[in-house]
Amino acid sequence: MNTTQRALAVAVGAALLQALMLIAFAWPAANIAPRDLPIAVTGPQADLVVSQLAAHSPDAFDISRPADEAAARAAIEDREVYGAIVTGDGPPRVLIASAASVAVAQQLTQLGQQLSGAPAARVDDVVATDSDDPHGNAFGAMVLPLALSGIAAGVLLSLLIPTVRGKALGLVTFGAVGGLLSMEIIQGWMSIVPGAYLELAAVAGLVSFAVSGAVVGLSAAIGRAGIAIAALTMLLIGNPFSAATSAPELLPQPWGAIGQLLPPGAAASLLRSVAFFDGAGAGKPLVVLLIWVAAALVLLGTGALRSRRPDEIPTPAPIPVTTG
Incomplete structure (x- = not known):
């Protein structure tokens, strides 16, 4: 292989590597969506919320049913779930753990707004990120x-x-x-x-x-x-x-x-x-x-x-x- 052929081969190889890197880094970021995401739902209206989630996003969440809010908080702190929806007194409240994933916390906050029908859902960050890095x-x-x-x-x-x-x-x-x-x-x-x-x-x-x-x-x-x-x-x-x-x-x-x-x-x-x-x-x-x-x-x-x-x-x- 002469110098010209070697130069062309190296250039083509580098271009292919560049394409692979673009796919590897851009494709996951462009397809962010919940897929069997573990969350908890508890409270008197838990059945209604679970049915709404199943109808709207059937494959998005892996839903567990803790006995009460305290059990839901414990599941978040034990990293068994990313967050929880608590029903009962008034519109549903959302428990999140931004330290586990800021992206998931944002999605659960939006979900709480949809379920409550209010511009701002009641959200409690059970395990928050460090104050010097609030967005993670x-x-x-x-x-x-x-x-x-x-x-x-x-x-x-x-x-x-x-x-x-x-x-x-x-x-x-x-x-x-x-x-x-x-x-x-x-x-x-x-x-x-x-x-x-x-x-x-x-x-x-x-x-x-x-x-x-x-x-x-x-x-x-x-x-x-x-x-x-x-x-x-x-x-x-x-x-x-x-x-x-x-x-x-x-x-x-x-x-x-x-x-x-x-x-x-x-x-x-x-x-x-x-x-x-x-x-x-x-x-x-x-x-x-x-x-x-x-x-x-x-x-x-x-x-x-x-x-x-x-x-x-x-x-x-x-x-x-x-x-x-």
Whole structure:
């Protein structure tokens, strides 16, 4: 392939990558809508509200029926539902949790207005976002830098560090230092998330290790092609379907669910749980991240075995043969 052909091939490849990135980032944002979104409905007129919701949006909500308002609030705080509609005294009231998803909170507020027939429905934010980030914009913006820095660290460790032991040490160091430093900026300086600093730093470090470990592990196991596979997976699938600025149930399915099985989506869910909900709902995203960490270590081990040369394997010394 001459220089002209190579230039054309690179340009076409870059254009295709650009098209994929536009689809990956713009398509989910253009198709935001509730899909089996967990909410609660309680109170004397609960049956009427449930029937109205089923008739108007049959596949939009996964509705539970707690006994009373206190139980509905508990379900919100435990991350079992995103919000609740409470009927009884006067028009329906809406309970939301903007910390779980500002986008869902806005949709439930609009729904309350439709049900009550009033310009402004009565809304109670049970678990609110941080006062320094009332719209959740800064929180949603955290995930992309965590993913990009993890990809960058993984690429550098893959290309510059020759030994598997060195790569593993680099991953651990990046996770620890990156987690502490990122939360010092996010919580200490910008003050946009509440919660215990060390717990949040541990989550950020786990995310950093998981993303960079995927790049390093695949590179060690299958070569440089692994760098591209891991990086593109995190960038084109993991980040746009992380639901960091919305909710998994608002994204086209099954992509919303798939996004939660990748480190960026698990990171957003785990950070929300630790920062705002005292750890409620943290189990699944934590397990997802730990599986990615374990997979990275297994791939590194596979790479170590792959890199061993036959002449590095000790051969047994010959057994002397005596003749009588």
